[in-house]
Structures are given as structure tokens and as C-alpha cells.
Amino acid sequence: MLKVDCVEKAYKKGGLFSKERQQVLNNVSFTCDYGECLGIIGESGSGKSTLGRLILGMEKADRGTVLFEGGKVTDRRVRSGKLSAVFQDYTSSINPFFTVEKALMEPWNVRGIARREAQEKMDSLLDQVGLTPSYRKKYPHELSGGEIQRVCIARAISTQPKCLLLDEAISSLDVSVQLQVLDLLIKLKKIYGMSYIFITHDIQAAAYICDRVLIFRNGRIEEIIETSRLKDVKSDYAKKLLRMLITF
Amino acid sequence: MIHLLEVHQLKISEASTGKVIVHDGSFQLKQGSCLAIVGESGSGKSVTCRAIMRLNKPWLRQTGRILFKGENINALPEKEMRKRRGKNLCMILQNGMGAFDPSSVIGVHLKETLSEHFGWSNHEIAEKMKKAMESVMLKNPSEVLNKYPHQLSGGMLQRIMIALALVLEPDLIIADEPTTALDTISQYEVLEQLIQLRERLGVAMIFVSHDLGVVKRVADDVLVMKAGKIVERGEMQTIFLAPRHPYTKYLVSTKLALSNHFRRLMEENSVAES
Numbered sequence: 108m109l110k111v112d113c114v115e116k117a118y119k120k121g122g123l124f125s126k127e128r129q130q131v132l133n134n135v136s137f138t139c140d141y142g143e144c145l146g147i148i149g150e151s152g153s154g155k156s157t158l159g160r161l162i163l164g165m166e167k168a169d170r171g172t173v174l175f176e177g178g179k180v181t182d183r184r185v186r187s188g189k190l191s192a193v194f195q196d197y198t199s200s201i202n203p204f205f206t207v208e209k210a211l212m213e214p215w216n217v218r219g220i221a222r223r224e225a226q227e228k229m230d231s232l233l234d235q236v237g238l239t240p241s242y243r244k245k246y247p248h249e250l251s252g253g254e255i256q257r258v259c260i261a262r263a264i265s266t267q268p269k270c271l272l273l274d275e276a277i278s279s280l281d282v283s284v285q286l287q288v289l290d291l292l293i294k295l296k297k298i299y300g301m302s303y304i305f306i307t308h309d310i311q312a313a314a315y316i317c318d319r320v321l322i323f324r325n326g327r328i329e330e331i332i333e334t335s336r337l338k339d340v341k342s343d344y345a346k347k348l349l350r351m352l353i354t355f
Numbered sequence: 356m357i358h359l360l361e362v363h364q365l366k367i368s369e370a371s372t373g374k375v376i377v378h379d380g381s382f383q384l385k386q387g388s389c390l391a392i393v394g395e396s397g398s399g400k401s402v403t404c405r406a407i408m409r410l411n412k413p414w415l416r417q418t419g420r421i422l423f424k425g426e427n428i429n430a431l432p433e434k435e436m437r438k439r440r441g442k443n444l445c446m447i448l449q450n451g452m453g454a455f456d457p458s459s460v461i462g463v464h465l466k467e468t469l470s471e472h473f474g475w476s477n478h479e480i481a482e483k484m485k486k487a488m489e490s491v492m493l494k495n496p497s498e499v500l501n502k503y504p505h506q507l508s509g510g511m512l513q514r515i516m517i518a519l520a521l522v523l524e525p526d527l528i529i530a531d532e533p534t535t536a537l538d539t540i541s542q543y544e545v546l547e548q549l550i551q552l553r554e555r556l557g558v559a560m561i562f563v564s565h566d567l568g569v570v571k572r573v574a575d576d577v578l579v580m581k582a583g584k585i586v587e588r589g590e591m592q593t594i595f596l597a598p599r600h601p602y603t604k605y606l607v608s609t610k611l612a613l614s615n616h617f618r619r620l621m622e623e624n625s626v627a628e629s
Contacts, residue, residue: 150538152508252396281395281565283609308538311617338621349621351543355568355614 109139114171146313149323191263195275197255208243253284360384365419391574399583445525449532451512455504462500487518510541
């Protein structure tokens with residue numbers, strides 16, 4: 108479904124007129140199937156968020172292609188309603204002047220779905236992410252981090268996308284809330300059968316929901332491995348990563 | 356045994372509305388021990404820490420007694436308190452970016468702090484800082500000192516803060532979520548540095564975190580907070596092995612759910628142990 112082929116990306120480094128460029132992504136290729144959950148693990152600054160933005164078509168790659176269901180992802184018609192995202196910073200993800208209801212209406216308005224139909228769907232959508240209809244009139248600042256993130260997830264799945272990209276979506280939540288959101292994601296996957304691309308630095312969380320993980324370092328893929336075989340990692344970096352994990 | 360820090364009936368409330376944020380919290384800290392405060396965000400962990408440093412925003416009113424070496428620091432005038440901060444009580448913050456002055460290089464900021472407390476010369480400061488930075492695994496200390504905070508990663512800034520604490524040799528270190536914003540590898544390294552710091556200086560530490568895995572590695576005693584109240588306290592082992600309060604049970608069970616799943620995957624000749 109999603110095919111990333113030999114993607115490279117560099118950013119300008121230094122001052123306004125500097126010619127120096129920093130290579131962020133280096134020859135990255137992988138695929139993601141329908142209904143699969145793919146984890147992208149890497150340390151901060153490894154370029155995993157840049158990769159996420161390229162997959163979403165928010166930025167263009169310098170070289171290589173990102174294909175979504177055979178079409179180029181940079182084309183809006185290809186990704187419209189089929190590719191959604193949830194980001195880490197939940198405080199800036201929802202317009203502070205919008206109520207939950209308004210925020211959830213946004214994607215439906217764009218797709219031209221009738222107001223009455225949307226209103227009917229909204230309650231079941233809120234119910235699916237573990238919120239009650241009483242949240243409709245609330246503003247983001249009245250909600251806790253976990254609740255806002257649920258609203259963001261609800262908004263992302265409202266168009267029934269084929270693929271949902273989660274960029275550090277649980278990293279700024281408390282551990283107990285993290286687990287609730289992870290369980291929610293597993294539940295939603297059963298209902299909608301969509302695939303996830305789960306970008307994180309937390310291996311334990313990735314191991315909890317992902318089928319396959321991609322270990323990322325300095326803009327390169329170190330290793331792609333099935334989660335069930337995580338203990339058999341071969342590259343030195345992946346071994347180091349697992350060794351340094353602080354388990355409970 | 357005399358306690359290094361005793362907090363009696365600490366109550367923090369909003370001055371305008373009277374809304375209570377921390378309810379009558381009391382706890383003690385022995386010389387050289389490490390107390391961890393765990394709880395969800397919004398439970399009042401950070402406010403408690405800042406109350407000890409008296410760094411809360413002016414619209415928060417705090418009452419109660421905070422005895423540091425037998426002296427009530429809650430009643431000290433601001434000028435006296437400034438001398439204590441850094442020298443006796445040192446704080447390591449979660450957000451490295453916000454903790455340093457963004458308009459000057461790191462070295463300038465550190466020099467200001469150290470000359471204020473010790474009156475050392477520039478040369479002395481540079482020497483001591485370099486040594487401390489090398490001991491927290493920062494390579495090229497002189498280069499790092501000439502960089503702005505935005506040029507460094509979160510893990511590096513966190514280690515610079517620890518290096519500064521090494522030089523200041525405080526009696527009490529308050530670490531407020533020092534590893535939360537870091538990725539796995541820097542988290543591990545920063546934690547190792549904090550443990551070493553404790554061994555080297557023998558300082559007492561208050562360690563705030565919501566990650567029980569991290570707490571388990573450093574703490575002697577644990578304090579569980581929920582909605583501004585201390586719901587459970589005790590030694591680390593007893594709290595984690597036999598939690599009594601339902602909230603603590605819940606915290607431990609969620610953490611276990613994550614790591615048990617992981618452990619199951621890693622069973623049989625796991626690389627984590629080799």
C-alpha cells in the first residue's frame with residue numbers, strides 16, 4: 108500500500124547564505140501493507156519525524172518517491188481522506204478557539220459531508236475513542252493530555268483512512284495514560300482495519316502494538332525486523348538500543 | 356538521625372481563588388538518601404519541588420514549614436534564599452532548552468552562576484567546569500562551552516546541568532523529570548550520570564518522575580502523589596512489590612503491562628542481558 112523508495116532529504120545548514128547542507132535521510136526504502144502496524148524507532152535527531160512528514164506528503168523528497176496506493180503522495184487527491192496523522196504536541200494540534208465538536212467537524216466539512224449525518228456519526232466516534240458526548244462542547248484547554256490525544260485520534264479516523272501515522276503520539280503522556288491510548292489504538296485497528304505507522308523512541312511501546320519495527324539511525328535504516336523476533340536483532344546499534352532500555 | 360530536609364504541612368494554593376493545589380504534604384529526607392516522587396501529570400509533583408526551591412509563580416501561595424538543616428527556608432528573605440539556591444539546593448530541570456539563557460553561550464551562563472557563589476576567577480571556572488564535563492562524558496568541553504543552547508541536544512544540556520551540579524557540590528539535588536524528554540539512549544546515560552553523581556558527592560536527592568522504571572533504578576524511598584495529596588509512601592521495594600493504595604497498584608500494573616509484553620518478546624537468551 109505504502110511504498111517508500113530510495114528517499115533522500117537534506118536541509119540547509121547554518122546561515123542564510125550558507126551552501127552547507129545536512130543530509131537527514133539517506134537512501135530509505137521500505138513498504139507497509141494494508142492492516143500492518145509498522146514501528147519506526149530512532150533516537151532524537153535521527154530523522155524519523157522528517158520521514159513522517161515525507162510520508163504524509165507535507166514535504167518533498169530530494170530524491171526517490173513515496174507511493175501511496177500507487178499514486179504519488181505529494182498529490183493531494185491521492186492522500187485525501189486516506190492518510191491521517193496524530194502528532195506529539197497535543198497542545199497545538201487543535202485550534203484553541205474550537206470546541207471538540209468543531210474540531211471533529213473540520214475533516215467532514217472539507218469532504219462535504221452533510222451536517223446532520225456528521226452529527227449522528229460524532230457520538231459513535233467519541234464513544235469509540237472512550238469519550239462521552241458531553242465532551243462536544245468543551246475546549247482543548249479544559250481537557251487533559253490523554254483526552255486531547257483521544258480527540259486527535261478521533262479526528263484522524265473520522266474519514267476512515269487506510270493509514271494512520273502517529274508521530275510520537277504518546278511520548279508526552281504519562282505512562283498509565285500511554286497504555287490506555289495504546290489499547291485504544293489496538294481496539295480501533297480491529298474496527299477499521301487500517302494500518303499504522305508508529306514513530307517513536309520508546310521501544311517498549313512500539314513492541315506493544317507493532318507487527319514490524321524499523322530501527323532508524325542517522326537517516327539510515329539499520330534494521331527491519333518483526334516484533335516477535337526482536338530479540339534476534341543483528342546490527343550493533345539495535346543491540347545497544349535494547350541493552351540500554353530501562354525496564355521495570 | 357537528623358533529617359536534611361523536613362517538610363511540614365506544606366500547602367500550596369492559588370492566591371486569587373484559594374484553590375488548593377497541594378494539600379498539607381509532609382515528608383522527610385535523610386542525608387544522602389534519594390526520595391522519588393511519582394504521580395501523573397497535574398498531581399502536584401513539580402509544584403512541590405519548586406516550593407522547596409521557592410521558585411513558584413507569585414500567584415501561588417505556600418504555607419507550612421520547610422526545614423533545611425534545621426532552618427526554615429520558607430521564612431527566609433529572598434536575598435538569603437538566593438544564596439541557598441544553587442549552592443545548597445540545586446535543581447535539574449526537565450526542559451534543557453528552557454533552563455539555559457538562550458541569548459548567550461553556555462559558558463557565560465555557567466560563569467555567572469559560579470562566580471556568584473564562589474567568586475572564582477574565569478580561569479578557575481573553566482578548569483573546574485572542563486573537568487566536571489569530562490566526567491559526565493561530554494567530549495570537547497571547551498567547544499561545548501562556546502555553543503548556544505539551541506545548538507546542543509536535550510541530552511547534552513541535561514548533562515551540562517549535572518556537570519554544573521558536580522562543581523557546585525550542593526547538599527540537596529532536586530531533579531524534576533530529568534529523563535522524560537529524552538530518547539532511550541540519552542535517558543540511560545543521563546540516569547547513569549545521576550547515579551554516579553550521588554555516589555561521588557553523597558548528596559541527597561529528590562527525584563521526580565512518572566516513569567516507574569527510572570524510579571526503580573535510583574530511588575530509596577518513594578512518595579506517590581495524586582491530585583495534590585500524598586497517597587502512599589515507603590521504601591521502594593515495598594511500594595513496588597506490594598502496593599497498598601489502589602492508585603499505586605494501578606500505576607504499577609500499567610507499567611508492568613508494557614514491560615511484561617516486552618519481556619515476553621525478549622525471553623530466551625535475550626540480548627538485553629548478554
